[in-house]
Structure formats: C-alpha cells, structure tokens
Amino acid sequence: MTNTQPSENGDSDMLTYRNISSSILENMFTPIIHEIIIESILNEQVLRSSYGTVDNPKYVEAGNPTRTDQTQDTQPATKKAKLDSGSSSTSTPTPHYTERDLGRLEFVTNGKDVFSNYKRKENGSANGATGSNGNHSAAGNGNGSDDYFKCLNCDRRIAGSRFASHIDRCLGGRTRK
Amino acid sequence: MTESVEALRQRIQEELVASGKYDEISNLLKLKLIDSGWYDKVKSMAQVQASNEANPTFATLSKKLEPKAMEMVPEAVEREALIKIKQFLDSVVE
Numbered sequence: 029m030t031n032t033q034p035s036e037n038g039d040s041d042m043l044t045y046r047n048i049s050s051s052i053l054e055n056m057f058t059p060i061i062h063e064i065i066i067e068s069i070l071n072e073q074v075l076r077s078s079y080g081t082v083d084n085p086k087y088v089e090a091g092n093p094t095r096t097d098q099t100q101d102t103q104p105a106t107k108k109a110k111l112d113s114g115s116s117s118t119s120t121p122t123p124h125y126t127e128r129d130l131g132r133l134e135f136v137t138n139g140k141d142v143f144s145n146y147k148r149k150e151n152g153s154a155n156g157a158t159g160s161n162g163n164h165s166a167a168g169n170g171n172g173s174d175d176y177f178k179c180l181n182c183d184r185r186i187a188g189s190r191f192a193s194h195i196d197r198c199l200g201g202r203t204r205k
Numbered sequence: 206m207t208e209s210v211e212a213l214r215q216r217i218q219e220e221l222v223a224s225g226k227y228d229e230i231s232n233l234l235k236l237k238l239i240d241s242g243w244y245d246k247v248k249s250m251a252q253v254q255a256s257n258e259a260n261p262t263f264a265t266l267s268k269k270l271e272p273k274a275m276e277m278v279p280e281a282v283e284r285e286a287l288i289k290i291k292q293f294l295d296s297v298v299e
Contacts, residue, residue: 048214049290052221053283054275056231060238061247061274065266068251072261082256 220297221290230289237282247274 080086175188255261
C-alpha cells in the first residue's frame with residue numbers, strides 16, 4: 029500500500045488518516061440510518077393502511093360481540109385495537125362521529141389503552157379485563173369506580189373490586205349448602 | 206492526482222471489506238449506537254417525521270434526517286470506531 033502522510037493543512041485532496049477514517053466511518057453510518065428510515069416509512073404505511081393518517085384517521089367499528097350496550101358509548105366507536113379480538117380490523121369510514129379520535133397520538137380507543145386496559149383518568153393506573161382466560165369481559169367505561177365486568181360463566185355484571193372474589197366462588201366449584 | 210487518491214481510497218475500502226474488518230467494525234458500531242440510545246432516538250425521530258408528512262418518501266426523509274442523525278452520534282462511539290479503523294489502516298498501510 030502507498031504511504032499516506034498527514035497533511036499540514038488538512039487538504040482534502042491528500043489521502044490522510046483523518047480523511048479516510050472519516051469517510052469510512054460515514055460509509056458505515058449511512059446504511060444504519062437508511063435502515064431506520066426505511067423501517068419508519070414501512071411502519072407508517074402499515075399504520076396508514078389500517079388507521080389512516082394522524083390528521084385524517086379512519087374510524088373503525090368496535091364490533092366486539094362480547095360487549096353489550098352496557099358501555100353506553102357516548103364516545104364514538106373508534107379504532108379497534110387488534111389486541112381485542114385478534115382478528116384483522118376492518119376500516120369503515122364513519123362520517124357521523126363528532127368527537128375526534130386521538131388514537132394514533134394517545135393510543136386510547138374506547139377508553140382503553142394499547143394493551144386493552146382501561147385508562148383511568150384520575151390516577152393514570154391501568155385496570156381492565158384483558159380477556160386472557162376468556163372468563164370475563166370488560167364492560168366498564170373506564171371511569172374510576174365504575175369498572176364493571178361481565179362474568180361469562182354466570183352472565184352477571186360484577187364490580188371490579190369484587191370480581192376476584194366472585195370468580196373464586198363462581199369457578200371454585202363451591203356450592204351453597 | 207485526484208484520481209489516484211480516489212483509486213487508493215477505493216483500494217483501502219476493498220481491502221477493508223475483503224478482510225472482514227468492515228463487517229466487524231460496522232456491527233460493533235451498530236451495537237454501540239443501540240446501547241447508547243442513539244438508535245432509538247433516531248428511530249423515534251424518523252417515525253415522527255414520517256407521520257407528519259403527507260407523503261413520506263425515502264429521499265425526503267433521508268435528506269432531513271441524515272444530517273441530524275450524524276450530529277447526534279455520541280462522541281465516544283465515534284471515537285471508538287475511528288480507533289478501530291485506524292488500527293486497520295496501520296495494518297495495511299506502510
């Protein structure tokens with residue numbers, strides 16, 4: 029290899045250690061940055077195909093068959109999280125909703141956060157039925173003490189604070205004697 | 206003169222790749238960038254930029270984000286990578 033000598037004034041025409049190291053380093057950064065940009069564009073395209081843009085979101089019918097009208101949705105039927113039912117969401121434009129859904133910004137759909145937990149407005153702690161064991165479904169509207177859950181075993185509405193004890197009795201196999 | 210400099214630069218680059226040092230240094234660099242949090246910051250920045258644009262394309266995003274991303278690289282990571290490159294250059298340059 030030819031000698032490279034350090035230049036006194038950093039002339040870019042001369043091949044110096046600094047020049048070549050910098051150019052090699054820049055060549056290494058470029059594909060990393062490009063990878064990030066491509067991934068973000070692809071993510072955005074996927075989001076837009078399902079949920080629209082931030083300024084013009086698509087509203088999706090929250091057609092959860094386990095939920096009755098107990099929620100008394102005064103909130104508009106907003107984007108349905110894929111976590112709720114596991115099925116692919118359908119996009120249906122619903123122009124009659126008056127309240128704008130900020131799901132893409134705040135990840136709140138029908139009072140639930142991205143993990144399908146109800147967002148508490150007061151203390152911010154999440155609470156809600158995730159349906160992991162399939163024995164209950166969330167029927168509350170996300171406000172403080174109004175979290176009622178429907179037991180799918182006995183089809184009764186149970187307050188959140190009493191739900192654990194109810195499930196224990198309902199599924200525990202204990203009978204009245 | 207310029208051409209020979211470019212040719213030499215190209216030769217060094219080819220030697221770097223052929224020796225496997227390019228991949229090694231590049232992977233190390235990526236790990237360091239992830240550890241330092243730079244990767245997440247740039248990713249977040251890219252996502253925000255893409256969501257704010259009406260029609261995000263690679264060209265527009267790279268034009269806006271590349272300079273910012275390069276500025277955000279931590280000095281320690283940059284220094285460490287440069288040391289590795291210089292070690293390689295020491296080994297191939299007389």
